[in-house]
Amino acid sequence: MADAYRIAIVGSGPAGVSAAARAAQLGLSHVLLEKTDHLSDTIYKYQKGKHVMATPSQLVLRSDLDFDAGKREKILGTWDEQAAAAGISVRLNAEVTAITGVQGDFILTLADKSQIRAENIILSIGTQGNPNLLRVPGGHLPHVQYQLDDPGEYVDEHILVIGAGDAGIENAVGLATDPAQRNVVTILNRTADFSRAKDANVKGLFAMRDAGRLTVMPETAPNKVEPGYVTLDTRDGEARIRCDRIIARMGSAAPRGFVESCGAEMVDLEVKGRDGTMSIRKGPKPGTGIVFSSPDREAYPKLSPQFESAVPGIYVIGALAGYPLIKHCMNQGYDAVEFINGNTELKPADEPILENRFKNMPRRRSVDDWLGFLGDNVEILGGLSPLQMREFMLDSDVRAYRIGETVFEKDEPGSSLFAIASGSVEVSLPNGKGIRIPRGSIFGEVGLISGRRRGATIRAAEDSLLVEISRTAALKLMAQVPSAKRVVNRISTERQLLQMFGSGLTPEDLREVTDSAEIMTVRAGQAVIKENDTDTDIYVVRVGSMVVEKSIGGKPVFLSYLPAGSYVGEMAVIDGAPRSATVRAAIKSEVIKLSGEAFRRLIDAKPDLFDKAKKDMAGRQDLNAFVEAKKDSFSTVVDMYSSIANFLVDNGIGEATDVLLIDENLCVGCDNCEKACADSHEGLSRLDREAGRTYAHLHVPTSCRHCEHPHCMADCPPNAIHRGPDGEVFIDDSCIGCGNCQRNCPYGVIRMDKVPPKKPGLLSWLLFGAGPGPGEPDKKWSYKHADPGVEKPKKAIKCDMCSGIEGGPACVRACPTGAAIRVSPERFLTVSKLEKGDA
Amino acid sequence: MAARGVQQLKQVTSQHEGFLRHAGFRWLKIALTVSLLAIVIYAFDDVRPRPNGGSAYGYFLGTVGLLLILWLTMLGVRKRAMTRGRWSLKSWTSAHVYLGLALIVIGTLHTGFQFGWNVHTLAYVLMMLVILSGIYGITAYAALPRALSNNRGETTQTQMLDNLRMIDRQLHDAAQPLDHRHAEMVRMSLDDDPFGGGAWARLTGRYPRCGTRRAQAAVRAETGPNPAIGDDPLEKIDVLLERKEANLARMRQHLRLKALLEVWLYVHVPLTFALIAALFAHVFAVFFYWG
Incomplete structure (x- = not known):
């Protein structure tokens, strides 16, 4: 006979534990099922001593368990203690493999084939515990693992790391760092490039490879695993190498198949395999089971305001419901139990x-x-x-x-x-x-x-x-x-x-042109218009930016830079001549392609528009003529300018809105810019003057470009990155220190660090030598003078363009020689620089 | 579009002027005007028995000079005090350079060309030495940054040191199969402090007792007569030493240029403080013993 409960809670993360604590408090019969032998596995797996943040700070915590920012160990300890004190009934090592039945009588089948009956179910399994598995013969063997807690544990082993994302690279490098461990480390990458990992990690990996510490095998996939050996499919055929341990880091995904089949009626479904063949497999009947909002990989289950899924009686909360923050999870655990207990009046904590x-x-x-x-x-x-x-x-x-x-x-x-x-x-x-x-x-x-x-x-x-x-x-x-x-x-x-063509037009006039519009994505470097072609379409830059080039003497000369919002290609419609220049994307961009024919008819009907377009065109024709005229007398200057412009575009200036450049003809290397930066911002410098690319004495230091579409914003759990009133991209105080932005930034301008203690004033340093002096204090001093007992969290630090500081960016103000300048690309990338002859 | 470009160009280039050209040589013009004015007044000021620092104009020049020196000294504070506000260290540097040079005229006219073995002339000499070291600084700032940039390419100082450490590790690994005598040769390079040798070596970039060079010479003497068939571990050592030597040359040049850009400050700044001390002695002497 199976045990029967009012509520079964699957997964003991913050959401599950909080739900169980509420159920215990209300005296409801409940059971908390946990796959591993400890509570809160995701947080348990955080590295030792990690500082866990409590965001969003404005949200009130509503749970029977306490939670505040602090060290991983302390938080886990508190929960274990309070869970025991609250009398939560927990079943560890209980992995749920299937959920069937209906509200009031669900049956949960565990991995050991035992069954549990419950009236209601709370699913709080998160998404972390579900790594993508190694699906090759022998992939289930015990020496295949999906986690590496401490690289120092392994000695004298042949270790294969599969997956060249950041996790895989960090593991491989960690295992090979200390030669005294005598590990033979190999890392596999399915493709030839390492685009999924952070640049610094890839460089570190290549340095280790070059030093002979580990082997990197690109375009290689595992084929068969046996004890002691592994067979690989390489570019040049099969290879069998020694292998005592496999660490597979191939990402994780929400266990969608499991979730969808919860409470579902199982029927035979036709499934199309990767090779195109059809096969019959058991699957949830459409319309039954938990429904997701879309077939996307990132989609979440559809839920009622009470977190109830499409299956009555099954509630989904926490990361699986799309709420990855701990506070949200804990509140939802509390709420879901209240709802099940009939407290429908309860308002959400938000x-x-x-x-x-x-x-x-x-x-x-x-x-x-x-x-x-x-x-x-x-x-x-x-x-x-x-x-x-x-x-x-x-x-x-x-x-x-x-x-x-x-x-x-x-x-x-x-x-x-x-x-x-x-x-x-x-x-x-x-x-x-x-x-x-x-x-x-x-x-x-x-x-x-x-x-x-x-x-x-x-x-x-x-x-x-x-x-x-x-x-x-x-x-x-x-x-x-x-x-x-x-x-x-x-x-x-x-x-x-409407905005571009301006006066007197109505959406109706534009109808034909708008209908012809097609949004196209253009990869960096791809040309939308080629010189001397005879097509007549018009392109509007919607996202990103383009560069206009003209071939002179067989070499492309940089004519101008088109930021988002400009349009190009109308000359061919107006004068009917072939394209006079090539237009290619500076970075990955989106353009709106408009039919030239439709536009032709529009300007025929609207003489005002024709005049305006002709006027715009005259400017560009002048520019073309100017470059043509200069090409003999100033060919080296033109060359120089073109190559500098191209260098800057290659270095992300095309997507920048404001960037720091250093003229190395003037830079004496005093690092006063870095010191000023640190002293203007809590003692941490947000720029690395020396690092970065240089071309013709123009140096692009490692410092934020304030991109049009900041890569750092892409995946910030507390939503702490914003664009400020002066166009600066900044990180606010709600940063939880997860490091996503640092990994996402292609220019490596974000650092994770603790705010150092306050320094003595400038005068006491000048007169008495107190403190470390101007600039960022060194680690030793910070460590020595840190408040004892207070563990400060590491947070993401980046340039905020000194917003709110009167006088503007400190790096520029503090440059003694005028080497440091800040520019926006439209202002810098203009061919008119040629007229000075000193590009 | 072209017209707009020219407008933008002006803004960009004005941002892009170095400290010497700042704001269209504004401070050079001011300094020249001040100096010329001082000379003209000096020429027309009829002081009996002869021009000296004690005349009305002499006192005036002295006061101006003293205040100027104190203000010029404040650049060191300005540079380090990151206060808010619309100031630019570049314009401060520009003013510091040109007004500092104007001090030659102001200070010299203040002396009335009376020199002797006393505290007054000491102050004057100290001032001229500070200015001379400053002139060296200007030339260094004008000439060396380009060389510094060319030498380092896109490598940072930390990366250069990391490269050296990496080569050292490889040398260490490659030396494992060697016998004791050959291993000692490699040790010459590994145990050497490649940047020791004091200030002179740092400033000239010459390191006559470089361990790596000696190690390579010893290895070459050993491998020279043998044909290169690729199986001698010493050959690998030779290649590594060659690489280390190239890296060392770049790093030493880097340190040399940085030292040349900084060394004058070790004269300029302490002499400034000596000058201020001498100035106070000079003023004290003038008002309490002469007057």
Whole structure:
């Protein structure tokens, strides 16, 4: 006879433990099932002594267990202690392999074939415990492992590391670092390039390879595992090498198959194999089991506001529900148990935050009413579930504007998207006229898409309620709700055309051109227009940037740089001549391709537009003529300029909005820029002057470029990276120190470090030699003078362009010789530099 | 577009001027004007029996000179105090250079060309020495950065040291199969402090007792007569020593250039403090013993 419980909780991470603690507190019969022999395996697997952060800080913790930022050991200790004190019933080493039945009578089958009955189930299994497995003959053998806790444990072994991501490389390097361990380490990479890993890691790996410490095998995959040996498929055929241990680091994914089959009716399904053959396999019948929001790998289960999945009685919380932060998880554990216990009145823990969002609204309504109101009135929010809506509003802001009030000014930096929930706004055009944007629509999408400054001033045309959606929330929205993405793309294309072609045009006039629009992704270096071709299409740069080159004497000469928002290719339509220059992408970009024919008909119908286009064109023709004229007399200068421009574009200046350059004709290497940086920012320098590429004495130091689309923002769990009022990309105090941004930055400009203790003042150093002096204190001094007993967390540190500091970037102000300058690429990459003859 | 380009170009190039050309030689022009004015007034100022520091104009020049020296000294504080505000260290340096040079005129006119073996002339001589060391500094700052950049390419100092350490490790590994006598040769390189030899070696870049060079000479003497068939472990050592030598040359040149860029400050700054001390003695002497 199986045991029967009111609630079975699967997975003992922060969410599961918190749920069990609540159930114990309420006196509900429950069982907490954990696959391993200890609680909270994900946190248990953190490296020893790791500082765990408690974010978001504004969120109140609602759980029977305590949790505060601190060391891994302390947090685990607290939970173990409190779980025992609360009388939680735990079953360790209990891996659930199947869940069947219906609410009130679920049956959980464990790996040891025993069964547990439960009325309700809380799934809090997270996504970490599910590494991608080695699927080759012998892959199940005991010497294949998916985790490496301490590289120092292994001596005298032949070890094979599979997977050349960061985890794999770090493991391989760790195992080979100490020659005294005498390990023979080999690392496999399925492909030839190491693009998935961080540059520094790859370099470290190659250095170890060059020193003969380990072997790197690219384009190689495992084929068969036997005790003591492994067979590999290499580029040149099969190879059998000695191998005592395999460490497989091939990523992890949500255990989707398991989750989908929970409570599902199993039927035979036809499955298409990788080789195209069809086979019959057991699978959940469509419409039964837990439903995910989309077939994407990153999709989450569809849930009710009470975290209930499509199967009544099964609740999904924590990372598996899309909430990776510990506080969220613990709160959801508490909430889910309350809901199961019939407390339907319980408001989510984020209720006070949301109430605060709507506090200053002209009308008083409940949070749920407000969320409903926004969902009904704003086109792009239509497809959101109540739970998604709550989360969306946590990252967004609603504000009331009086008639005539400015929402934002032209040329202001900003990457947020605005939606109009009521009222309407007006776009001010240069000619003094305005365009009305009605209720339900959006604006500000240019800043969102291109990362550039605002294109026009927007004012409220009547009393309005506007939702400001932060860049991350907007991107998340577009990824989750396909209809929202379509709307944003359609509106942005239309607007961009209207803005470019300007006066007197209506969306109706543009209809034919807009309909021909096609959004294309262009990889870095790919040409959209080739010199001397005779096509007539027009391209609008939507994301990224392009460079225009002309071939002179067989060599490409850099003509100009096109930031996002510019258009190119209209000359061919107007004068009918072949293309006069080549246009290629400086970085991975998106362009809108418009039909030249349609555009031809448009300018025929609109003489104003024809004149405007001709005027724009004249400028470019002058430039072409200028370069043609100079090519003999200044050929070396032209060459030099071209190669410098290309060097800068290759180094990411194409996607920069503001970058620090050092003229090495002037730099005396005093490092005062670094010292000034450290002294302006809590004692840590955010720039490495000496590192970085140099060309023709122009040096690009390791320092933030404030990219249009910051790579660092891509995967920040607490959403701590933002673009500030001066266009700077900065990290706020909610950083949890996870290091994702550091790994994602292709330019290596983010460092993880602790804030050093405060130094004595400058005068006491100058007069009495107290403290370490100007600049970043060395590690030894910081260690010696740290507050005893206070463990400061390591946080991500990067350039914030000295925002909020009067006088601007300290590195430039503090350069004694004028070698350090800050520039934006449009200003620097202009061919007119030639006129000075000193490019 | 082209017109806009020219406009932008002006902004860019003004940002891109070095400290000597700062703001279109603004401080050079100011310093020249001040010096010329001082000379003209000196020429027309009829002081009896002869021009000296005790005349009204002499006192004026002395006061200006003293204040100027104190202000010029403040560059050291300005450089290190990262306060907020719209200041630029480049314009400070520019003013420091040109006004410092103007001090030659102001100071010399203040003496009225009266020199002797006393504290007054001591102050003058110290001032001229500080200015001379400063002139060396300007030439070093103008000439050396390019060489420093060319020499290091894209390698940082830390990377250079790491490279050396890596070669040392490889040398150590490669020396394992050698017999004692040959291993001793490799030790000459490994045990050597490649940057020892004091300030002179640092400034000239000459290291006559370089262990790596001696080690290579010894290895070459050994392998020279034998044909290179590729199985002698000493040949590998030879290659590694060659590489170490090339890396050392670059690192030593790097250190030499950095030292040349810094060495004058070890004269300039202490002499400045000596000068200020002498100046106070000079002022004290003038007002309490002469007057």
